[in-house]
Amino acid sequence: MLFNSESFLWFLLAFLLLYYAVRMSLSGRNLLILGASYLFYGWWDWRFLFLLMASSLVDFYVGLSIRKVADVSRQKRLVLLSLVANLGALGIFKYYDFFVGSFQNLLESMGWSAPFPMLHVILPVGISFYTFQSLSYTLDVYRGKVEPTSNLVAFLAYVSFFPQLVAGPIERASNLLPQFLAERKVTKLGMETGLWLIIWGMFKKVVLADNFGLLSDMVYGDQQVEGAIVVLATIAFGFQIYCDFSGYSDIARGIASMLGFSLMLNFNLPYFATSPSDFWRRWHISLSTWFRDYLYIPLGGNQAGSTAMMRNLMITMLVAGLWHGAGWHFVLWGLWHGAMLCLFTRVRLPGRLQPVGGWFLTMLIVFYGWLLFRAESLEHIVWLTSNLWLLRFPVWMGSYVLSLLTFMLPLLAMQVWQYRKGTMYPMLPLRPLFKASLMVACIFLTAVFWNAEGTPFIYFQF
Amino acid sequence: MKSHSYEFDMRWLLGLLGPVLLLIVASACCLRLAPLFLPQARDAWDMDRAIMATQTDLAATQSNADIVLIGDSSCLMNLDAALISSLSGKKVVNLGTVSFLNMEVFGTLLKRYMESQEHPPSKVILMTHPDFLRRASASRMHVEWIEHYMKGLDYWSGSTSWKSVGRYMGVHLIQGRLLSWLPRPLKAEFGSLFGFTKDLERYMKQHHGSALDPRSLQSEDLKGSREYRISTANMRHAESFKSILPVDTDLLVALSPLPEGFVDASLQSELPELRSQWSASLKADTIIQMLPLTMPDADFASKTHLTPKANQTYSKRLALFLKGL
Structure with a gap:
């Protein structure tokens, strides 16, 4: 179900x-x-x-x-x-x-x-x-x-x-x-946040993730498409997997909250991360902390020198990659993140460059990681990577960009709001009418894109 | 042990849910007034609907063509009206749509075209595939959609309980009137070639209403029944089709080709008879006999559509025929 x-x-x-x-x-x-x-x-x-x-x-x-x-x-x-x-x-x-x-x-x-x-x-x-x-x-x-x-x-x-x-x-x-x-104890706050999380989670899945999915599938599902459209398709996939997975987590936390339970936060604005380690503190937090506590630390963590730490990081990320799926591209994805985590323990950007430069570099790393994650095989990875640099555009590029921006806009608006307010629930202090308007807008748009049978969540396959 | 305690009462809960429910009802009421101030409904969100909307719009546009092509998807995908125009020297428009419609809808579309022109075309070519002739009934959803679209009405095909709720909320009005500008990705090979619904529509406009099928023929396409006859529904609608045409306009009939790998000797001999029978029931002025009834399998994208390359050679043959008229 x-x-x-x-x-x-x-x-x-x-x-x-x-x-x-x-x-x-x-x-x-x-x-x-x-x-x-x-x-x-x-x-x-x-x-x-x-x-x-x-x-x-x-x-x-x-x-x-x-x-x-x-x-x-x-x-x-x-x-x-x-x-x-x-x-x-x-x-x-x-x-x-x-x-x-x-x-x-x-x-x-x-x-x-x-x-x-x-x-x-x-x-x-x-x-x-x-x-x-x-x-x-x-x-x-x-x-x-x-x-x-x-x-x-x-x-x-x-x-x-x-x-x-x-x-x-x-x-x-x-x-x-x-x-x-x-x-x-079913609290007022629990009921209110629960309701909001269910509505927002459904919106993220049905309106955003499924539409980003259509965009990424157009390119990743077709081995004939060439050129820089691969970059846009990778961005679409990065947003798809985020909205899909965090949408699920939101709904889960929302239902639990309405039942009087409290589940842990699983995503904390991961695309605002300014380093790979920051990203893993914000992305799929329940899994990354699981691997930290039950694998990385038992292996020795960072207590036995930098070489041992890098080895431990690589092993942990290799297993994390394999956890996601039985495929070499998942192994490669894990190793890629492991290597970048190691690299960032050595590389420090100058203080003034750190916030923006660190964010930009982290996003390059994360989104190239999504290419490895989404590709069908190792040959596909080579082909996609070689296409990243080609300045060739399909005739439907304009429609692709318009679609991508249309679905990115509500997500980015919400995330910037959350980031600036420093809370995942910036809408809660609003007046009842504004809060209700926001919920109703999400409900109507979810109904527009609603598919009776539902589209499976990406992480169900793991 | 007690399992739960609640920090709130029913009044508080109503205070939380009440504004949301009230706003949903208020929005649904406002949306009911949408036809008064929003643009016309155009929820062309998939390939079939994009084709039907484009052809309906094209039929309402004054083009004053000499020749109008009309029919099922084989007419749409097998004939390049722009190429035929340039080679024959006659202005050609293609109003071919999809096979899920019926002759009655083709007739309504043609009528819409006739009413929008200063002078009627000299010829109307009806091209359908043998598979279309034997189809007992059209897809209700497709027929209802195009009928609503022609009348400028909103359409919602929801059949499940939650979809019905969506209908009362006016969700279809948002889709058709507020979000009609949104390009929707096409699936598989059509997505690779045309990209999005809006790009397909642009392509069709540039090609006078024609499109292409980029797929490759699969072995399953060559399976299925080889018994062909004209269905009762098509026979019934055929009788009234000719009456839509002005007296000076000739009706020409053509049958789209089948792959040679599908056609056995018996069917090969039956196809010309099927075409003649169809022409007779339509009371057509001419049967286009120079277009082949079968073609090599390599020329097919599917059992009903030619490849883009074969589309060009097939269109050239028709252009030569029209030039000679």
């Missing part, structure tokens, strides 16, 4: 009605959330519910067992069990065919035949998100940062919480799990 589909709107209305209208105990309401979450997830393919349940149950019992055993080596074995179960499922469903296929191609290029079996399984939607969320629980219990819970329903609901189940934010147990275990 997609957030931007009619079936989800009916589902949400029915759920909110039940949630608010029926008096229930905390366990009853957690059970309602769990049931709704499993219905939401099973709507795609009910068979993958078993995988979600299995992953959750393993981590629930591992969490409890870690606390029961005093022996550190036994605790480590339990953590290993959780790692194998979660990463094993991820490896089978997401990476097996990719690595076996790549290995087979390598052998064939050397003249050896190797008919390895391929699985050709469908990737369960959101698997990378919920396995990371579930895994962080056992890791935090092992580290003593989180108390294991014996409330199975609350834990299952924490892993499968439908607003953020399939595309994040990847919540830590330390933030979200206690919210399932205690009385929740």
Whole structure:
């Protein structure tokens, strides 16, 4: 069930009605959330519910067992069990065919035949998100940062919480799990920000992301298009992926907020970043902090000298690239960002140049990264890169620029407003009529571009 | 344990949602008045609608052409009216649209053209594909859209519940009247060649109403039924089509070609008969027999459309025919 589909709107209305209208105990309401979450997830393919349940149950019992055993080596074995179960499922469903296929191609290029079996399984939607969320629980219990819970329903609901189940934010147990275990308070501010986040998130997805997607697909989906239009298509893709993903996060946070939950901020004006590290502090914050806490720091972080730090950065970004998808262009994207993060630890722009120059360089790096990310293959990357410099323009360039600017304008206006006011909700202090006007404008434009079945979110494939 | 506490009451909630709902209703009411002060509806947001809107506009423009081409998408994509004009020395306009319409709409479009000219054309050439002749009914959405457009009315094809809500909100009025200037990207090969709806419309205007099909013939295009006959609906509409033409205007009939790889011996022998039968039911003055009924597969972009290159040779053949008249 997609957030931007009619079936989800009916589902949400029915759920909110039940949630608010029926008096229930905390366990009853957690059970309602769990049931709704499993219905939401099973709507795609009910068979993958078993995988979600299995992953959750393993981590629930591992969490409890870690606390029961005093022996550190036994605790480590339990953590290993959780790692194998979660990463094993991820490896089978997401990476097996990719690595076996790549290995087979390598052998064939050397003249050896190797008919390895391929699985050709469908990737369960959101698997990378919920396995990371579930895994962080056992890791935090092992580290003593989180108390294991014996409330199975609350834990299952924490892993499968439908607003953020399939595309994040990847919540830590330390933030979200206690919210399932205690009385929740639905505040005025929560309701108001929740409503705004849902409306603005839908607008970003339906009006902006889907239209940027049409523009980028025109060029990236056609290997005949030549010239500098590739630059514009890359800008379109950069805005598409931002609006698509942050739109999803906004809707997720909005729904959660209206239910009395608080989810972490996942995007903080990433295209205002003035260095690659600043970008990663603002982009997909729940994932970048996950990799920081569970991979980069355990590898040694920046504590063992600059060479070790660069190695750790490269490893972390390589894995982050691979997390996004089983493809060499994702690996290359991760390495590109890793290399740029390393470079920026050495390069410092003169003080006066830093704000604008740093922003400009960061955007060049980020948007070239999007080219690597969006390309279909390594050959496609070479072809696209060679076209960046060609001053050839298709006859429809004018329409392309007009479309691009039309959809960029509302986003940039909102972001500049947010940036200048220093808050993600600059509209909240406005008078009720102005606030309502802004919401209604977004609702009408969303309705204009609304597609009943919904267009899938990009990050669902990860 | 208690699961929730609420910091607000129903009155506060109404205060939050009330202005939004009231503004939606107020905006919907204002939009209902849109026809009074906004430009004419033109929600040509996809390729079919862009073609239908362009041809409807072209039909209402005074061009005083000597020859008018009309028909389905094979007329639109297989004939280059600008090239035919320059080679034949006669002013030619192409009002070919899409195959999802019917003869009744072609007739209405032609009538619209006749009413907009100082003097009627000497000839009208009706070109359709054999697939069009056997089609039992047109696409309701396409027919309704062009009928609304010709009358300057707003159209909304929403069939789902939320789309119906959109209709009451007046969303179609925003799309058709406020955002009609927005170019929409065309899909796949059409996007590569023409780019956007506005660019396709510009191309068609420059080529007197003609367009091109940039695709390549696929093996699936050569599959399907080989039984051809004229549908009852087409027979019925054919009888009244000729009456739209002034007495001095001749009706010429042509059938678009099929790929040779699709046509078997039996169909090969049936096609001339099909053309004659169609011409008879239209009470046409002339059958254009010098245009081939089949062509090599390499000349086709799809089962119904020629490639841009074959379009040129095919148009030249028609231009030669018209020059000799």
